[in-house]
Amino acid sequence: MIDPSSLLSDKTLIETLILSSSTPVGEAEIAARLGYSPDVRRLVGELNDDYEGRGISIVEVSNGRWAARTRPECSDLCRAFANRLLKMSRAGYETLAVIALLQPVTRGEMERVRGVSLSPGTLEVLIYAGFVRLGPRRSTPGNPMTFMTTDHFLLHFNFSSLESLPGRGEMAAAGLLSAERGLSIGGLAAPSSADPDA
Incomplete structure (x- = not known):
C-alpha cells in the first residue's frame, strides 16, 4: 500500500x-x-x-x-x-506584566514593583488562566516561591519568545521604569496598602 x-x-x-x-x-x-x-x-x-x-x-x-x-x-x-472565558482586572494585567518582565519573581518582589499589596486571588486567576506557573523556590531566607510565565502566555499574547518582550532599555525610554521603584506600570505612582483593582 x-x-x-x-x-x-x-x-x-x-x-x-x-x-x-x-x-x-x-x-x-x-x-x-x-x-x-x-x-x-x-x-x-x-x-x-x-x-x-x-x-x-x-x-x-x-x-x-x-x-x-x-x-x-x-x-x-x-x-x-473569540471565546472570552476570563475577564482579568487591571491589577491582573499589571501583575502579569511584572512576572513576564522580571521572572522568576516572588510575590514580595511583585508587590514592591507595583507599590501595592496583591489581593487574594490575583495570582490564582493568572495560574487558572494558564498564563503563570510556579517557578523554583528562591534560595533566600524563607525560600519564597517564584512565579514565571507559561508557553500559553506567549501564545495568547502573540510573542514568539520571552526575548521578544520589551527590554529594560525600551521600558525606560517609554517612561515605564524609574530608579526609585524599578518598574512603574503605566507610569502610575501608587504606593498603597491595598489593591483596589483586583
Whole structure:
C-alpha cells in the first residue's frame, strides 16, 4: 500500500500538520511525524507567500513553534467568534506584566514593583488562566516561591519568545521604569496598602 504522504510535497504536509493542530507545532514534532527533518522555516515562508492577500498566515509562536493565525487586519471581523472565558482586572494585567518582565519573581518582589499589596486571588486567576506557573523556590531566607510565565502566555499574547518582550532599555525610554521603584506600570505612582483593582 502506498503512503499518501509520499505523494504530497513537504510544503503541503507541513501546512496540513500546522492547520490541523489545536496547539503550535514545533520542528521536532514535524520531523517525528514525517520521519525526516524538512526545512520548516523556508517552507513556512513559502506558505506565507502563498497566503499573501488572504486572511491567514503562519507565525512562529512559543519558542520555535508554528501556528496559523488570522491576519491582524482581520481581527475585528473575527473578534465576535473569540471565546472570552476570563475577564482579568487591571491589577491582573499589571501583575502579569511584572512576572513576564522580571521572572522568576516572588510575590514580595511583585508587590514592591507595583507599590501595592496583591489581593487574594490575583495570582490564582493568572495560574487558572494558564498564563503563570510556579517557578523554583528562591534560595533566600524563607525560600519564597517564584512565579514565571507559561508557553500559553506567549501564545495568547502573540510573542514568539520571552526575548521578544520589551527590554529594560525600551521600558525606560517609554517612561515605564524609574530608579526609585524599578518598574512603574503605566507610569502610575501608587504606593498603597491595598489593591483596589483586583
